[in-house]
Amino acid sequence: MQPTSLAVEGTLCAESAGRPTEAKLGPVTTESDEQAVFRLLAQQVGQRSYQNWFAGKVSLKLEANLLIMGVASPFLLTWMQKKFSSEINATAIACIGPAAEYRFEVDPVLARQELSSKGQADAARVTAETADRKSLTNSDQKSERIDGGHKPTQPAPYKGRRFADLSTFITGKSNQLAYMATQQASEQPGALYNPLFIHGGVGLGKTHLLEGFYRKIRQQYPSLQVVFLTAESFGNYFSKALQERSLPGFRQRFRNVDVLIIDDIDFFESKHNFQEELLHTIKHLESHGRQLIFSSDRHPRLLTKMSEELTTRFLSGLVCRVESPETELRLQIARQRALQLKTPITDGALEYVARRFSHNVRELEGAMNCLQTWHVMTKQKITTTMARQVLADLERDCIRIIKMDDIKQIVCTTFGISEADLKSSRRSRNVSQPRMLAMFLARKLTQAAYSEIGDFFGGRNHSTVMFAEKKVRQWLKNQDSIRVALQDWSTEEIIESLEQQLLAS
Numbered sequence: 001m002q003p004t005s006l007a008v009e010g011t012l013c014a015e016s017a018g019r020p021t022e023a024k025l026g027p028v029t030t031e032s033d034e035q036a037v038f039r040l041l042a043q044q045v046g047q048r049s050y051q052n053w054f055a056g057k058v059s060l061k062l063e064a065n066l067l068i069m070g071v072a073s074p075f076l077l078t079w080m081q082k083k084f085s086s087e088i089n090a091t092a093i094a095c096i097g098p099a100a101e102y103r104f105e106v107d108p109v110l111a112r113q114e115l116s117s118k119g120q121a122d123a124a125r126v127t128a129e130t131a132d133r134k135s136l137t138n139s140d141q142k143s144e145r146i147d148g149g150h151k152p153t154q155p156a157p158y159k160g161r162r163f164a165d166l167s168t169f170i171t172g173k174s175n176q177l178a179y180m181a182t183q184q185a186s187e188q189p190g191a192l193y194n195p196l197f198i199h200g201g202v203g204l205g206k207t208h209l210l211e212g213f214y215r216k217i218r219q220q221y222p223s224l225q226v227v228f229l230t231a232e233s234f235g236n237y238f239s240k241a242l243q244e245r246s247l248p249g250f251r252q253r254f255r256n257v258d259v260l261i262i263d264d265i266d267f268f269e270s271k272h273n274f275q276e277e278l279l280h281t282i283k284h285l286e287s288h289g290r291q292l293i294f295s296s297d298r299h300p301r302l303l304t305k306m307s308e309e310l311t312t313r314f315l316s317g318l319v320c321r322v323e324s325p326e327t328e329l330r331l332q333i334a335r336q337r338a339l340q341l342k343t344p345i346t347d348g349a350l351e352y353v354a355r356r357f358s359h360n361v362r363e364l365e366g367a368m369n370c371l372q373t374w375h376v377m378t379k380q381k382i383t384t385t386m387a388r389q390v391l392a393d394l395e396r397d398c399i400r401i402i403k404m405d406d407i408k409q410i411v412c413t414t415f416g417i418s419e420a421d422l423k424s425s426r427r428s429r430n431v432s433q434p435r436m437l438a439m440f441l442a443r444k445l446t447q448a449a450y451s452e453i454g455d456f457f458g459g460r461n462h463s464t465v466m467f468a469e470k471k472v473r474q475w476l477k478n479q480d481s482i483r484v485a486l487q488d489w490s491t492e493e494i495i496e497s498l499e500q501q502l503l504a505s
């Protein structure tokens with residue numbers, strides 16, 4: 001099976017429903033799980049092949065979304081991989097869910113059994129032939145040779161995705177609402193906020209919330225079928241199903257879940273086929289009271305290349321925004337990270353990191369990782385001076401070069417206007433407001449002079465740009481609203497959304 005490019009995880013099939021989630025993370029322990037997998041496998045490969053190759057000859061383990069099939073030798077591993085890949089893939093999907101993966105490995109127990117029975121058979125044969133002391137020596141030698149040639153490989157440690165937990169999510173003013181909504185929705189899936197739509201800029205904790213939600217549901221409701229994947233993975237599965245003419249199977253998989261969690265739904269912008277399929281999936285799941293949860297880099301209304309029908313579905317539940325973390329929150333996250341990484345660090349250094357890495361928690365975590373590496377190398381406690389020196393390069397990398405062209409594109413896309421309009425002399429509000437915002441952002445985020453900006457946005461003079469800058473400041477001060485995609489937004493919200501898109505671009 002081709003592992004999906006993005007980390008995804010599915011759940012167990014109906015046969016294993018009712019069993020605690022944790023059982024899924026270890027070896028298959030209950031008979032019914034194992035039997036269910038073997039039964040499906042027999043259906044896939046046919047009874048004859050099943051008896052020849054699987055019955056009593058392979059072992060099974062389930063680790064998260066991974067089905068591990070143990071075999072007795074490297075030779076068998078290669079052979080079975082070649083011969084039964086698609087059948088085992090289908091079995092894994094049927095048992096674990098659409099995001100299932102599988103892997104073969106040499107099972108040391110089976111390998112030992114095979115070697116000793118082979119050794120015994122050889123010994124018996126040689127004993128019968130020579131009936132003397134030599135036969136035993138031969139069999140020992142043969143056994144040793146085989147052992148050397150087929151040395152069972154140790155199972156590789158599982159490196160699958162580890163899902164974040166809600167308990168490690170630190171809350172503050174900027175993410176409180178999204179956190180509370182996620183918590184509450186996980187208490188009663190399908191009953192409260194449906195769909196729950198979480199949006200916000202890059203690296204602000206949306207995936208963390210979704211993963212925490214997933215984990216909590218799995219702990220509290222182990223019998224529910226929960227699927228968590230990215231929009232890109234959903235699209236990949238859909239394209240594959242289209243190519244292989246297996247749409248009914250695809251629909252059966254996604255429309256029979258109790259909880260569907262899709263990360264980065266903005267990926268579907270301009271992808272009409274995917275949008276259509278998702279819309280029908282949502283309609284079906286909602287009509288059956290199933291819980292849906294999505295994340296996106298923007299508010300549904302600002303996903304201007306999404307169909308109106310889909311947008312209204314997103315809006316019909318609860319939409320929560322995760323904002324850039326305030327200083328206090330960044331400080332707490334930095335402190336938690338230092339504890340996790342066992343990095344001794346002064347309060348001053350923590351404050352320095354929290355102050356410098358302000359846009360994005362992921363970058364802040366990256367900074368803490370750098371400091372930890374430095375501590376491991378030098379065995380010294382991290383002080384403010386040291387943090388400043390170590391992070392100098394990282395800080396430089398965090399400064400993104402934003403061009404006026406980027407601003408032009410993102411403003412046009414967000415407001416749904418053409419480039420020609422933005423640069424035109426039209427003064428209607430729906431064009432002049434985005435133009436002024438674009439000039440304001442160009443002043444704020446680029447090094448360009450007033451005259452250059454004026455020139456770029458339609459050959460205007462420097463005083464026009466100064467006026468635009470002043471005007472936007474006024475809107476911010478007065479908390480004026482701006483109309484985008486049929487809805488009024490605070491100026492602050494729009495500027496933040498535009499900046500986030502620019503920083504992520």
Ligand SMILES: Nc1ncnc2c1ncn2[C@@H]1O[C@H](COP(=O)(O)OP(=O)(O)OP(=O)(O)O)[C@@H](O)[C@H]1O
Binds near residue numbers: 264
């Ligand atoms: N409030 C928080 N408390 C603890 N950790 C956090 C918090 N917010 C973000 N993080 C951590 O920051 C990192 C980035 O978060 P995450 O991947 O969830 O961001 P995201 O909003 O999904 O970003 P993207 O839009 O790029 O997918 C993760 O390691 C996450 O655990």
